[in-house]
Amino acid sequence: MQTNDFIQANRKMWNETAAIHAQGYVSTLWERIKAPDYSTFDAVERRIFAQIGLADKTVIQLCCNNGRELIAIKKAGAKRCVGIDISDNFIAQGQQLAQYAGVEVDFVCSNVYDIGAEFDGQFDLVYITIGAMGWLPNLDAFFGLIARLLKPNGQLFIYEMHPILNMFDASKGLVVDSSYFRVEPFADENSPDYYEPTQHVSTTAYWFPHKLSDVIGGCLKHKLNLTHFEEYAHDLSMVFAAFEQLEKKPPLSYSLLAQKQ
Numbered sequence: 001m002q003t004n005d006f007i008q009a010n011r012k013m014w015n016e017t018a019a020i021h022a023q024g025y026v027s028t029l030w031e032r033i034k035a036p037d038y039s040t041f042d043a044v045e046r047r048i049f050a051q052i053g054l055a056d057k058t059v060i061q062l063c064c065n066n067g068r069e070l071i072a073i074k075k076a077g078a079k080r081c082v083g084i085d086i087s088d089n090f091i092a093q094g095q096q097l098a099q100y101a102g103v104e105v106d107f108v109c110s111n112v113y114d115i116g117a118e119f120d121g122q123f124d125l126v127y128i129t130i131g132a133m134g135w136l137p138n139l140d141a142f143f144g145l146i147a148r149l150l151k152p153n154g155q156l157f158i159y160e161m162h163p164i165l166n167m168f169d170a171s172k173g174l175v176v177d178s179s180y181f182r183v184e185p186f187a188d189e190n191s192p193d194y195y196e197p198t199q200h201v202s203t204t205a206y207w208f209p210h211k212l213s214d215v216i217g218g219c220l221k222h223k224l225n226l227t228h229f230e231e232y233a234h235d236l237s238m239v240f241a242a243f244e245q246l247e248k249k250p251p252l253s254y255s256l257l258a259q260k261q
């Protein structure tokens, strides 16, 4: 398969997932998202957003899904919010949610690798969360894009699943299943949905394992200076939630801040 075949398969899978989420957790989001104090931030994000200061910031979220997090960022005081996602169904869901929430958020349906120069140098903050980077085959190009999007001194905030989790199959527990250094993508076939595990997603999708050094190296190569990095024992994905209960556990998530030179 060529890179674009993987990306188009993933787009199809995410469009299928959007319909499952619309019937599931999103049906309970409509009322909550209208509240002025609606938020998706956990303790880590509250601390980091307080440090960054969202007021008057221009923010772009890559792989924003239905914008549930970006809408929280807008409600927390950001000036302009742009969300990019490859799934037209999730982008449509995001537009409806933002309208319902009473906030202005710009949603753009695009493969991140197809973003041209139109957004270059416009953002104080690039935001990436929970299960975004594993869908992307080329992290070097992704960090190049991030560097282009940021204004000078702009910041990158990543809050993601820890790459060590690629060694494990959540259904088998803490048993090494893959090499940390694996490069070929995982093909997820007929997998349970992460929000609605009783429902299975029929489209085969492709998940790309990346090392932590691919993330840190991407920052270094594209002159994004690390200002914060922390690893956590809490899961963000829901898929690995059971690992939180283990006495001897691997790192489950991390946060990273970097500033453009």
Ligand SMILES: C[S@@+](CC[C@H](N)C(=O)[O-])C[C@H]1O[C@@H](n2cnc3c(N)ncnc32)[C@H](O)[C@@H]1O
Pocket (backbone or CB within 6 Å): 007, 010, 011, 014, 062, 063, 064, 065, 066, 067, 068, 069, 084, 085, 086, 087, 090, 110, 111, 112, 113, 129, 130, 131, 132, 135, 136
């Ligand atoms: C796990 S979801 C992100 C969830 C989000 N952080 C949240 O908690 O609501 C991953 C998203 O990445 C998007 N995505 C995958 N590949 C992409 C690509 N090449 N370009 C843009 N978006 C992509 C998918 O459509 C999906 O909405």
